[in-house]
Amino acid sequence: MLLGATFIVYMAVAFAADPLAALRTSTSPTRVQQMERITDLLSLDLPPVVRYFKWLGGAAGYLWGNGTLGMSVVNSQAVSAILGAAVPTTVKLVALSVLMAIVLGVVVGIATALRQYSAFDYLTTFVTFLFYSLPVFWVAVLLKEFGAIKFNDFLADPHIGLPTILAAACCVALIGTLVTGGRWRIRAFVGGIAFAATMAVLLYIDQTGWLLRPGLGIIGIAITGTCFAVAMVAISPGLGNRRGLGAGLTAVALGLAVYFPVQFALVRPTWLTIALLALTAVAAGIAIGWGWGGDDRRSGIRTGIVVALGMGALTFVDRVMQAWPAYVASPRVGGRPIGTIGAVTPSLGGNFWFATTDVVTHLVLPTTALVLISFASYTRYTRSSMLEVMNADYIRTARAKGLTERVVVVRHAFRNALIPLATVIPIDVAAVFGGAVLTERIFSWRGMGTMFLEALRAGDPGTVMGYFLVTAMLAIGANILADLVYAWLDPRIRVTS
């Protein structure tokens, strides 16, 4: 099947584009020699079918270890070298956005499924359909205009203004009210809290010039960390579980206690240091969960790990934020931090935190564009699969035997709703990986998509085939993975050999 597809694509490329087109019209004195060189390089004197089999022979060489994908015409490099440079760029671009899209999509999908036919459900349906209908190239240009140019202008003099703050707070309060559902008194209460919290945060940001020198500080970490721990405990073992809550709060306390010592370790870190610290956090989380013990030790350990990692992430974000003022002021950035072009600022220099900030500022816009578009389909998937599950008989049974709504939703419904989703995700990831062509092009990332596009324009069969092999193999791998995951999650299905 793959062979047939490679044959079609090779023929198509050989037919569609002429690698000599640029030279035919050029007036360069070495024109003939250059044409001969390219003809020689690509064996253009042979018919395409023969060339295809030549290429196939080279690619098949990988099976016994000495394969070649041929040379690229555009920049006279081996195709495998170009691929080696392009793949990491695309992975960097796609990985984060896929992760965010899945998490957001699942959360919103479950929320809408639990509030079926409410105003919140209708609103989300409309918004997801809207995102689903957005052409990515159009959104990307808008993001560049409003997310980068206007936002950078705004950062030069960051004053939010009272009307905007009020409007934002009202929006957050409205969403909070809609999500809560249930009795109006509870809804109003939640809305009020959301309003007050948003007002407070935005006023603080506005008054203290937080955007100029951001940072969470130990107090900010304490507040966010505690909220995070409580939320996690509320979802997983339930707030009624004293030991679970204890484990979460202990992890927060420990994170705060090591905040200052860790700063020394973070002065000149490498990614290895960060990984080691993350491992330490996991170990600490396990220890905390173990220490609180009880008859449900595993859930305590799980909470401990999640909260400890969350605290680690907060500390990391805080440290990145500390590098922000220096980054913005650095001459290569020149006060316009949000990047629109490329994956990094060229020749930026600086330490680890500079580089990290730089990566983040360049990732913001393309990631937003990708998330906006793929998040919509995950929301729809999750919603429909969750609705299907919530109507199942075993959910009725679970309710009937007196389990709390939290246990019914988290333990019984959510896990089963994930099964169909788990089969969709690998295939979708493979598609996004090959399909980020537009996003890469607009934000000038030199990844797989750009490589493919340029090669297609220039009629460079080797590079196009390299791209195609990678995406096709990813797609096949994703399909196999999806089948295996399905069989693993759903015991009714068995892979028979």
Next chain:
Amino acid sequence: MSLLPGDSTPTSLDSGKSENAIELKATEGLSQGQIVRRRFVRHRAAMAALGVLLFIVVMAVTSIGWGPLPGWWKWDYTSTHPVALPGGRPTLDIGFWHLSFGDHPFGQDILGHDMFAMTMRGVQQSLTVMVLIGLIAALVGIVIGALAGFFPGKVDTVAMRFTDMFIAVPALVIGAVLGKWVNGASAVTLGVALGLVQWMSMGRLVRAEFLTLREREFVDAARVAGASSSRIIVKHILPNAIGVVIVNTTLLMSLAILLETSLSYLGFGIVYPDISLGNLISEYQTSFAERPWLFWWPGVFIVAIALAVNFVGDGLRDAFDPRQRRIPSARAMARAARRTLAAGSPGTRRLAGLRPKGEKDGAQPEATQ
């Protein structure tokens, strides 16, 4: 949603839920097609979307004319005109109490082209491609899916491998081939070519549908009665799979318009001097700072069309799928119960008296947690 003879009589209310009663009352004595049509018409979002879509189609076709037919708009999309407002700003003026279009409601580009005429031309082209992709992909998908699903074994295997092969081929390559072949594709050739490589999802869905329908009794009955395979496929199974086909065709179309505009944006679809919504955006994105209207209008139309088609598809899915029916609100059910009470036999009175409290739990279990 079967219409068993007993279902339409009031006595059956005793056995069913009252939400079913409403549903059954609404569908009494109707054919499947009529039921679907009714459900669709009641789907407010889908109807609104259909209205928007029709409005866009009619406006695009009549304003600048279609082929040799003249339209009512005074400019065409190729000629240039003296700039009406400085910079070619749009003359469209929407105030609180007034609305005036002026000479160039969507503005003009730097050469003085009328943006309204160009956008309408783009909408025509993009819609043509969209409809062609949808129809052709649906047709090919139905044929291959039906063959694969109806004849197990060799035919199925070959057809599915064939499908897998096409899934892997990127649409961009097809666009590039076309561009070379016909020296810049027209809307019709592009639509046909893309339709020929976008049928795979439809083929798989139709196959799955056929795999289940093939085992049903009515197929056995037809076969015993001596019907040929082709007759069973066309007359017996296909009409039962029509819901899947129609719903998936609309969804295909919403993806198709995004695909076409993306290709044209990259320069592999409809290319200059012809116009599509995608290449308008590609052409004018650099002038976003000075002439944002050149960029806004084509994008707005893409989003509007894709959104409308998506909503229509959603409405169709709800209409065709009995499982996804809208559960009436507690109030509507209470009203229906009162009505049956007023009409009422003793049986229904008991039912109506009992219902409202229980219904709340049944209709919105999530809201009362």
